[in-house]
Amino acid sequence: MSIVLLGINHHTAPVEVREQLAFTEAELPDALQAMIQNQAAQECLIVSTCNRVEVIAETADANQLRDFVYELKRLPLNCFNSHLLQLTDAEAIKHTFRVASSLDSMIVGEPQILGQVKDAFHAAQTIGTVGHTLTRLMNRAFAVAKKVRNETGIAANAVSISYVAVELARKVFDTLDGTTVMLLGAGEMAELAAKHFITNGAKKLLIANRTYEKAQTLATEMNGEAVPFETLDKRLAEADIVLCSTGATHHLITSKQIEQVLENRRYRPIFLIDISVPRNIDPAISHLDNAFVFDIDDLEAVAEANLQERQREAERAELIVSAEAERFAASLAEGNLNQVIGVFRREVHQLATAELERTRKRLGQLTPEQEDAIQIMLNSIVNKFTHPIIKQLRESEDGHSPYLEAFREFYHQDKE
Amino acid sequence: MDVLLVAVLLFYLSSAIYAIITLTMEQPPARTNQRLRVLVAIGFAVHSASIALSWKQLGHFPVVNLKEVCSFLAGAIAAYYLIFVPRDKARALPIFVLLCSFLLILVSLLLPDEPLSLTLSSAISASPFTKVIFPIHVTMLMFSYAAFVVTVAGSAMYLLQERQLKTKHFGAAFRWMPALNTCDELSYRSLTIGFVLLTLGVLTGMMWGSQHDGRFWHNDPKEVLALVTWFVYLAMIHYRVTAGWRGRRVAWMAIGGFVAVLVTFIGARAMGGYHVFG
Structure with missing residues (x-):
């Protein structure tokens, strides 16, 4: 019996393949139960997201499990084997830890995956398809993910343009709570950034557009206020954050304008983001105190630098994950070994005791000293008999020697 | 009194080091700020005791020469941090403040003690x-x-x-x-x-x-x-x-x-x- 991971993810397969193996939330309970009922696995859970499908199971036969997954998805046997990751024990453990720690993610360090893995585990828990081994494995995986997050910077910095904008604004305003955002133009990226600012605490959204109707439509959609383009000069003073993305070919916001705006704002800082190409905000505004301008290249440079930083941190994270996976695999193997050894000794001891009881009638009344002597002899025989065998077992470090397998067969320990 | 002052020096230094270490952590442990404040407060209490002791021994307020002024200023900075600096926002600030206090005490320990001048003594x-x-x-x-x-x-x-x-x-x-x-x-x-x-x-x-x-x-x-x-x-x-x-x-x-x-x-x-x- 071993931990097996069958996985397909964005590294191993294109979306055309991943989607055929994906499980929807509604399909999951039946799939999990079917795996147990058909004895494809002893314990199992399925992590299914847009980037990956991972079946994590405790099973005796990985191939049988794989065939059963094909069967479940009504696919011809072995059709995607080249895309399929099939890992056992130590490797399966490590992969599970890497996935939970977001080291296997498309954007390394993105935080959603841990939540998705947790959901998958809880779903399997509710249905009752995870037992002792997988519970231990998953709890360990969550702890490792937490450790990686705390001890490395893999999730520390923003790597998408709109998050970078939010983080930079935080460097100026500390908190975005209560700030006012002005969206100029209707570029998709600026719109996305505006949404990020709102979810991060911005209170008010002003929307300006050359075509007032467009501004109104967008304002209804995003719960903001449409601002006529002609009043831009006046309304700019209200904005702490300006997001600009229009098709204009000249500077819509000039240095002179901002100079006036700053005075009207009593020099409270203003943060301008220009996602348009060609640029719509005069870069010379940067020379004004309390005005901060970032264009698309600036944001991309920060995102790129952050991504590189994450990748450096990911290397440190890999070390943590490897060490933790080894430790867990060893403790699991040792647990198995100790269990087998314990059962073996108990059985031999029971055998000897039973023989003693049968002979006792013929021995008659014994003095306490004689009783002690017999007990000592009995223990001694058990120890001498079992010692070389146990020694041999313990020397097979990974707990997978043929002896161990043989012992499991002898004493039927798989069910425990 | 110098023994007490050395203890104070170590308190301010260790709080500064604690502040640096927790600042560079991705997720500082819970109640980091409170712990730091307690550490500084203990240092400040020992510091106050040492100044009070000098006052008693010398018979006048013991801030009359540069040595004493440096030490007193170090304490004032620590106290200012404890009383007036808002709790959570500027996590980098305590490092600066505590290193200042540390350096001032170090200077104070190195400076010679000058006796109280007659003019000042009469003015006091x-x-x-x-x-x-x-x-x-x-x-x-x-x-x-x-x-x-x-x-x-x-x-x-x-x-x-x-x-x-x-x-x-x-x-x-x-x-x-x-x-x-x-x-x-x-x-x-x-x-x-x-x-x-x-x-x-x-x-x-x-x-x-x-x-x-x-x-x-x-x-x-x-x-x-x-x-x-x-x-x-x-x-x-x-x-x-x-x-x-x-x-x-x-x-x-x-x-x-x-x-x-x-x-x-x-x-x-x-x-x-x-x-x-x-």
Whole structure:
């Protein structure tokens, strides 16, 4: 019996393949139960997201499990084997830890995956398809993910343009709570950034557009206020954050304008983001105190630098994950070994005791000293008999020697 | 007393190290700030005890020479941090403040002890009133200096970060520094508190002088320089209130004001006069 991971993810397969193996939330309970009922696995859970499908199971036969997954998805046997990751024990453990720690993610360090893995585990828990081994494995995986997050910077910095904008604004305003955002133009990226600012605490959204109707439509959609383009000069003073993305070919916001705006704002800082190409905000505004301008290249440079930083941190994270996976695999193997050894000794001891009881009638009344002597002899025989065998077992470090397998067969320990 | 002071030195140093370590952590342990404050508070308590002990032994308020002034200022800075600096926002600030206290105590330990001069001794013990006004005068001024140290720390962090935001080259410390607005608020708040304390310090000095020899103004270099400093800070507050000045310009002015404080603090000593002690 071993931990097996069958996985397909964005590294191993294109979306055309991943989607055929994906499980929807509604399909999951039946799939999990079917795996147990058909004895494809002893314990199992399925992590299914847009980037990956991972079946994590405790099973005796990985191939049988794989065939059963094909069967479940009504696919011809072995059709995607080249895309399929099939890992056992130590490797399966490590992969599970890497996935939970977001080291296997498309954007390394993105935080959603841990939540998705947790959901998958809880779903399997509710249905009752995870037992002792997988519970231990998953709890360990969550702890490792937490450790990686705390001890490395893999999730520390923003790597998408709109998050970078939010983080930079935080460097100026500390908190975005209560700030006012002005969206100029209707570029998709600026719109996305505006949404990020709102979810991060911005209170008010002003929307300006050359075509007032467009501004109104967008304002209804995003719960903001449409601002006529002609009043831009006046309304700019209200904005702490300006997001600009229009098709204009000249500077819509000039240095002179901002100079006036700053005075009207009593020099409270203003943060301008220009996602348009060609640029719509005069870069010379940067020379004004309390005005901060970032264009698309600036944001991309920060995102790129952050991504590189994450990748450096990911290397440190890999070390943590490897060490933790080894430790867990060893403790699991040792647990198995100790269990087998314990059962073996108990059985031999029971055998000897039973023989003693049968002979006792013929021995008659014994003095306490004689009783002690017999007990000592009995223990001694058990120890001498079992010692070389146990020694041999313990020397097979990974707990997978043929002896161990043989012992499991002898004493039927798989069910425990 | 030096033994106690060495203990204080170690407390301030270890709190500074604790502050540095927790600052660089991705997720500092819970209640980091409270722990840091407790550590500083213990150091400050020991420090206060050592000063009280000196006072008892010497029979006069023990802040009469540079050695004692350095030590007292270190304590004032620690106390200022504990009382006036808001709890969670500027996590990088305590490092600056605690290192300042640490260095001042180190200097104090290295400086020779100078005996109380006769002129000062007579000025202190001229009457029961001067005996009381002297510690108040000194304490007010020391706390105003402490406030200005925090102002400068806030301004320095502001300028460093502002520069990085403008040039778009983000250094290693960028992540750990508080936001511009936080620096600005911290700086301005300390500036106002420091200004009030400076005013009170100067006023109590005048009261002392007029009680002692009938003159509240002696044209002592320190008095003149303190007045200059006072006007620098007054101007800054004035422009902040009326014209809304803030940010880079004010940060530079705060640093300029602090230079005036330093000149007042150290320069007057070189120029003679009776404020020679610090």
